[in-house]
Amino acid sequence: MSPRSNISARFDTAPDPLDGRVPPGPIDSKWTDHKFDMRLVNPANKRKFEIIVVGSGLAGASAAASLGELGYKVTLLTFHDSPRRAHSIAAQGGINAAKNYKNDGDSVHRLFYDTVKGGDYRSREANVHRLAEVSVDIIDQCAAQGVPFAREYGGLLDNRSFGGAQVSRTFYARGQTGQQLLLGAYSALMRQVHLGSVKLYRRTEMLELVLHDGRATGVVARDLVTGEIRSFSGHAVVLATGGYGNVFYLSTNAKASNASATWRAHRKGALFANPCFTQIHPTCIPASDEFQSKLTLMSESLRNDGRVWVPKELDDTRTADLVPESERDYFLERRYPAFGNLVPRDVASRAIKREVDAGRGVGPIKNGVYLDFAESIERLGPKAVEERYSNLFEMYERITDENPQNTPMRIYPAVHYTMGGLWVDYDLMSNLPGLFVLGEANFSDHGANRLGASALMQGLADGYFVLPYTIGNYLAPLLGAAPVSTDDTVFAEAESTVRDEIKRYLSTNGTHSVDWFHRELGKIVWDNCGMARSTETLEKALTEIPPLREQFHNDVKVLGDNESMNQSLEKAGRVSDFLEFGELMCLDALHREESCGGHFRVEHQTEDGEALRDDENFAYAGAWEFNGVGAPPTLHKEPLEFENVHLAQRSYK
Amino acid sequence: MHLKLRVWRQAGPTATGAFESYDMPEVSAEMSFLELIDELNEKLIEANKEPVAFDHDCREGICGSCSMMINGQAHGPSRGTATCQLFLRKFVDGSEITVEPWRAGAFPVIRDLSTDRTALDHIIESGGFISAPTGSAPDANLILVPKEVADAAMDAAACIGCGACVAACPNSAAQLFTAAKVAHLNLLPQGQPERWNRVQNMVDTMESYFGSCTNHGECEKACPKEISIDFIALLNKDYLKAQWKNRKLESQRG
Amino acid sequence: MPELTTEDDRAGADDASRLAREVGPPVPPSPRDKPFLVRFYGSAVGKKSVMALTGIMLLGFVLVHMIGNLKIYLGASHLNEYGEWLRMIGEPALPRTVFLWLLRIGLIGAFAFHIHSAYSLTRMNQRARPVKYQSHREYVAANFASRTMRWTGIIVGLFIIFHLADLTWGFANPDFVRGSVYANAIHSFSRVPVAIIYIVANIALGIHIFHGSWSMFQSLGLNNPRFNIWRRYFAVGFAALITVGNVSMPLMVVTGVVK
Numbered sequence A: 001m002s003p004r005s006n007i008s009a010r011f012d013t014a015p016d017p018l019d020g021r022v023p024p025g026p027i028d029s030k031w032t033d034h035k036f037d038m039r040l041v042n043p044a045n046k047r048k049f050e051i052i053v054v055g056s057g058l059a060g061a062s063a064a065a066s067l068g069e070l071g072y073k074v075t076l077l078t079f080h081d082s083p084r085r086a087h088s089i090a091a092q093g094g095i096n097a098a099k100n101y102k103n104d105g106d107s108v109h110r111l112f113y114d115t116v117k118g119g120d121y122r123s124r125e126a127n128v129h130r131l132a133e134v135s136v137d138i139i140d141q142c143a144a145q146g147v148p149f150a151r152e153y154g155g156l157l158d159n160r161s162f163g164g165a166q167v168s169r170t171f172y173a174r175g176q177t178g179q180q181l182l183l184g185a186y187s188a189l190m191r192q193v194h195l196g197s198v199k200l201y202r203r204t205e206m207l208e209l210v211l212h213d214g215r216a217t218g219v220v221a222r223d224l225v226t227g228e229i230r231s232f233s234g235h236a237v238v239l240a241t242g243g244y245g246n247v248f249y250l251s252t253n254a255k256a257s258n259a260s261a262t263w264r265a266h267r268k269g270a271l272f273a274n275p276c277f278t279q280i281h282p283t284c285i286p287a288s289d290e291f292q293s294k295l296t297l298m299s300e301s302l303r304n305d306g307r308v309w310v311p312k313e314l315d316d317t318r319t320a321d322l323v324p325e326s327e328r329d330y331f332l333e334r335r336y337p338a339f340g341n342l343v344p345r346d347v348a349s350r351a352i353k354r355e356v357d358a359g360r361g362v363g364p365i366k367n368g369v370y371l372d373f374a375e376s377i378e379r380l381g382p383k384a385v386e387e388r389y390s391n392l393f394e395m396y397e398r399i400t401d402e403n404p405q406n407t408p409m410r411i412y413p414a415v416h417y418t419m420g421g422l423w424v425d426y427d428l429m430s431n432l433p434g435l436f437v438l439g440e441a442n443f444s445d446h447g448a449n450r451l452g453a454s455a456l457m458q459g460l461a462d463g464y465f466v467l468p469y470t471i472g473n474y475l476a477p478l479l480g481a482a483p484v485s486t487d488d489t490v491f492a493e494a495e496s497t498v499r500d501e502i503k504r505y506l507s508t509n510g511t512h513s514v515d516w517f518h519r520e521l522g523k524i525v526w527d528n529c530g531m532a533r534s535t536e537t538l539e540k541a542l543t544e545i546p547p548l549r550e551q552f553h554n555d556v557k558v559l560g561d562n563e564s565m566n567q568s569l570e571k572a573g574r575v576s577d578f579l580e581f582g583e584l585m586c587l588d589a590l591h592r593e594e595s596c597g598g599h600f601r602v603e604h605q606t607e608d609g610e611a612l613r614d615d616e617n618f619a620y621a622g623a624w625e626f627n628g629v630g631a632p633p634t635l636h637k638e639p640l641e642f643e644n645v646h647l648a649q650r651s652y653k
Numbered sequence B: 001m002h003l004k005l006r007v008w009r010q011a012g013p014t015a016t017g018a019f020e021s022y023d024m025p026e027v028s029a030e031m032s033f034l035e036l037i038d039e040l041n042e043k044l045i046e047a048n049k050e051p052v053a054f055d056h057d058c059r060e061g062i063c064g065s066c067s068m069m070i071n072g073q074a075h076g077p078s079r080g081t082a083t084c085q086l087f088l089r090k091f092v093d094g095s096e097i098t099v100e101p102w103r104a105g106a107f108p109v110i111r112d113l114s115t116d117r118t119a120l121d122h123i124i125e126s127g128g129f130i131s132a133p134t135g136s137a138p139d140a141n142l143i144l145v146p147k148e149v150a151d152a153a154m155d156a157a158a159c160i161g162c163g164a165c166v167a168a169c170p171n172s173a174a175q176l177f178t179a180a181k182v183a184h185l186n187l188l189p190q191g192q193p194e195r196w197n198r199v200q201n202m203v204d205t206m207e208s209y210f211g212s213c214t215n216h217g218e219c220e221k222a223c224p225k226e227i228s229i230d231f232i233a234l235l236n237k238d239y240l241k242a243q244w245k246n247r248k249l250e251s252q253r254g
Numbered sequence C: 001m002p003e004l005t006t007e008d009d010r011a012g013a014d015d016a017s018r019l020a021r022e023v024g025p026p027v028p029p030s031p032r033d034k035p036f037l038v039r040f041y042g043s044a045v046g047k048k049s050v051m052a053l054t055g056i057m058l059l060g061f062v063l064v065h066m067i068g069n070l071k072i073y074l075g076a077s078h079l080n081e082y083g084e085w086l087r088m089i090g091e092p093a094l095p096r097t098v099f100l101w102l103l104r105i106g107l108i109g110a111f112a113f114h115i116h117s118a119y120s121l122t123r124m125n126q127r128a129r130p131v132k133y134q135s136h137r138e139y140v141a142a143n144f145a146s147r148t149m150r151w152t153g154i155i156v157g158l159f160i161i162f163h164l165a166d167l168t169w170g171f172a173n174p175d176f177v178r179g180s181v182y183a184n185a186i187h188s189f190s191r192v193p194v195a196i197i198y199i200v201a202n203i204a205l206g207i208h209i210f211h212g213s214w215s216m217f218q219s220l221g222l223n224n225p226r227f228n229i230w231r232r233y234f235a236v237g238f239a240a241l242i243t244v245g246n247v248s249m250p251l252m253v254v255t256g257v258v259k
């Protein structure tokens, strides 16, 4: 039996192609023309519309603030105790923008081109072009808000180069770019909260999406402090709830990051696109042991000044300083002379894995490679290097007790970002009318692989400069219609679903903790659907996940009650969703018989081990429709056309 | 290593709490402090006891969620380190570690080690922003910011909003947090138009929740980002100046 | 619902949450209706500036007073002359003791504001942490001086009352003779309990100054990384000077060195 026929029973394929509703016209005027063509809501009418935003990361906070400024009545939910804690806060390296401040030949078109190519031709051209266009506005906006970007001595903005780019277009604020950008969006948001246009609900977790006549009209949420289940109703719902990297249990994502909001929308009919496109980040601190709860990222910017190497000898047990120059293999520089240490993440990650798998790993449990700053320290002086990376070096030293100024850092890849997400059209609306999805939660813009410093750009583009326009286009015809009352049966039903689920967890009274199940699931997906995937491993995962899910529902132990803060209960819902989602991710990976970007199928590689795309059969975004837990989902294909960036095998040689 | 834990347990905001002792006979020195609590929770669940509630998220020392008094010090004994970045190798084998929630009137305990730090958000709400509605910004390079100024602003902006300064301060003052936020914006050219109102409003809001600073300097030592109390001096100076400046601005309106 | 701090229906919520709930969100813009000095003094930062300014006045007084008193070592005539001179300043433009009274009024005002703001800030700080830490606190920076300001302050305050009764009004001093400043002081300090009171009070004052004369720079925002280290030196030096100078007098007298 060929692998392909084997899986056809696992899903159905929808006959009609999915339409991304991309406006017509030449690529560089689509967005401008579309902005003109869209319907507007006049200022006095904006306050008649209520919009629910879930998530307060870069995407959610910037959207809520901008919508509030426009005059909409916004309700913002976040499960954090303050919007400023969202996972976006942890981004270190920087944010891209096609400003060409460095006079090195950057342009909107080049950023567009790099992003499409970097995404291995699995993104929608029109979206990416728009992203590149608004990137310049983002920097202006953030600078005006007081984001303390790094400056030159003359007072102008400084830039650096980042993985996958040959120009310096990355803006940064020390090693805390995400923090500073989020604080900017958060401060704009808090200003709106103060003015009363945004109502903020903290420690409130959305648990159900509510539809009325097929339109998204609200959400049901749980107050994590009192356990109260409550409905929120609005004219539109915006999800900006981040990525699903934590399905792997160990990842660089914040511990609370989860897929519940998007998954529950998916269960209500929203299509989930490309879940197998997950990104592994090459520069994380290698795990030290079993009890490890989370992996820590070292910013990719380190690769600007660090050189990656392993000893040439197998099983070399010497410390780094004892390995002479001639016995070191700078394998990224050797294999990819043009980009060297700056090759895109997926390429770097796999190259590193190959070295470690081959037995050339370094460190106490031989699970890393060196990232060496010796040369930069010599060239720039220890002070300059210190200035650039001090906080990263400190963080590294705190965790490992080693100082990278003296001993080379050890790094290894870890799950970091998820390109897949809810399917959205050009207007960032899902297939469910009134449900908009922003930031890492949607699937747009990055294709099969995200370039460094592009997620922050996308989150803010969506929130500041795209949604505020496109949501008006959806809302304008709804003028005069009151939002569905929260007394309506659709809300009552959703609330009781949530209550039942909570009751179920609390009464299961099994033997294993929620975390135990999460770890088990993580092992399955990391081993079988991680950096390298094959029919065999994916089939294995697909047979292991359903029983684990079953076991979870019969054997999970959640103590305590609903009426007070109960962190196990919160996690139970999230892990339950991961147990369903993980299966879809593996199925998506199994069905995509090609290697592209972060999705590497061992069956599909070139002779020297590079990813081999299959543009003939897989140049589409695969968006899945939910048909019930365990039931075969339906695959909708959105064909991708490349009119402006010509399909070519990615090569970083 | 072998550690004993004394952890504050409190079932809810209104419940009375007490310390409970737990024995952790075999833990690794490479563990982070939160991983120790994770491990404790696994053990508690196994024994059908409710796990310890505590706030955490990024575990990288940047989100400001984690918040514990460890042996009488906010975020524990390591300087410039948030609880999540504190490793057990800092402790002596066999010792007993006492863990308590942040204590301040404005930080009511929600459960166990988790507190409500919303009051810090209210300080931001009252003025911790630059009013620059989306779309209204000029080209970023039109606003020149000397490198020294950008660096100083960044030093202040590094605050992660954890509230350790409040927890550590003998007076429960939020002066360091407020000073950091004010300095970040008041140092930058973009922040000048609202400078005097900002400091006035933020300080007034701060004082409606927190104690006053008598310059103990304890906050600086507890701060995981080592924000300097020099910023407190700057805050006080700006607040003083704001009295005159705001008066002048108001009198110009007639 | 989610604003824990705004919920009023949380029956029996403890004091800890009530403090926060009194000032619920959203935060209203600060009203600017009161005269600005009143407003300013109404704020804690304002009170701290007032404490610092009055503190500086008090420091000035204590320094000058000490220098004057040190004439005790030069003998009775010097000290008495000095006492007399104090009363004569401003003459003949001003009548006798008018200038002295102006000084006294200033001093009384400074004390009044210093004490009032100390009291109200202390109350504020107590309210800000209604539930204390239940385990031992391990201080890193806060020192003995900074944590005992209110106690050293109270000691100094009580001392001043005693001191006035002793050397100015005289009813605490059986040998008091108005105008013979030197003799009064010697008589007073020769009594061991009185000497001890003086010594203890002045050590307390030294401790108070040790923190206060550093703290006042912060309170007034006098900060410059290049000079910051000098603030510490200044505080240590000033506190040491005052303590040594003031303690020496009762000590020398009670031990019989000065008679």
Ligand SMILES: Cc1cc2nc3c(=O)[nH]c(=O)nc-3n(C[C@H](O)[C@H](O)[C@H](O)COP(=O)(O)OP(=O)(O)OC[C@H]3O[C@@H](n4cnc5c(N)ncnc54)[C@H](O)[C@@H]3O)c2cc1C
Binding pocket: A054, A055, A056, A057, A058, A059, A060, A077, A078, A079, A080, A083, A085, A086, A087, A088, A089, A090, A091, A092, A093, A094, A095, A177, A178, A204, A205, A206, A207, A240, A241, A242, A243, A252, A253, A254, A257, A258, A260, A261, A297, A416, A417, A438, A439, A440, A441, A452, A453, A454, A455, A456, A457, A459
């Ligand atoms: C360590 C690290 C470093 C990174 N560095 C970079 C970088 O240098 N450059 C770059 O461009 N990108 C970087 N990234 C990626 C980037 O940070 C993220 O992709 C991006 O911040 C995601 O933003 P977001 O707004 O979509 O979601 P998030 O920031 O994840 O926000 C999600 C929000 O949704 C809320 N939420 C989720 N579910 C619910 C629910 N059910 N109910 C209520 N609220 C909910 C959460 O409370 C949170 O507020 C990095 C990522 C990591 C992990």
Ligand code: HEM
Binding pocket: B213, B214, B215, C048, C049, C051, C052, C053, C054, C055, C056, C058, C059, C062, C114, C115, C118, C119, C146, C149, C150, C152, C153, C154, C156, C157, C158, C208, C209, C211, C212, C213, C214, C215, C216, C217, C219, C220
């Ligand atoms: C009645 C007696 C006094 C009381 C109750 C008192 C109390 C206090 C208190 C509570 C503080 C605040 C602590 C702080 O800010 O760190 C303070 C500060 C100070 N006190 Fe006093 N004090 C008294 C007398 C004095 C005297 C006699 C002097 C001068 C010699 C003095 C000088 C100062 C100074 C310089 C400060 C620092 C002000 C600042 O930080 O802004 N005090 N005092």
Ligand code: HEM
Binding pocket: C062, C065, C069, C083, C086, C104, C156, C160, C163, C164, C167, C168, C181, C185, C198, C202, C205, C246, C247, C249, C250
């Ligand atoms: C050992 C040290 C001191 C000595 C020897 C001393 C001595 C005196 C004497 C002799 C007088 C009376 C002066 C006169 O009537 O002309 C006096 C007055 C006074 N002293 Fe002191 N004193 C000492 C310390 C202090 C301290 C520490 C303080 C306050 C912090 C203080 C505050 C005062 C005041 C307020 C008066 C009244 C001044 C007036 O009304 O003119 N003294 N002191």
Ligand code: SF4
Binding pocket: B158, B159, B160, B161, B162, B163, B164, B165, B166, B176, B177, B180, B219, B222, B223, B224, B225, B226, B227
């Ligand atoms: S100033 Fe420091 S201690 Fe205070 S909230 Fe900010 S980071 Fe935390």
Ligand code: F3S
Binding pocket: B168, B169, B170, B171, B172, B173, B174, B175, B176, B212, B213, B214, B215, B216, B217, B218, B219, B220, B229, B232
């Ligand atoms: S510890 Fe407290 S008293 Fe001031 S200097 Fe820091 S806020």
Ligand code: FES
Binding pocket: B055, B056, B057, B058, B059, B060, B061, B062, B063, B064, B065, B066, B082, B083, B084, B085, B160
């Ligand atoms: S968990 Fe984020 S700072 Fe500690």
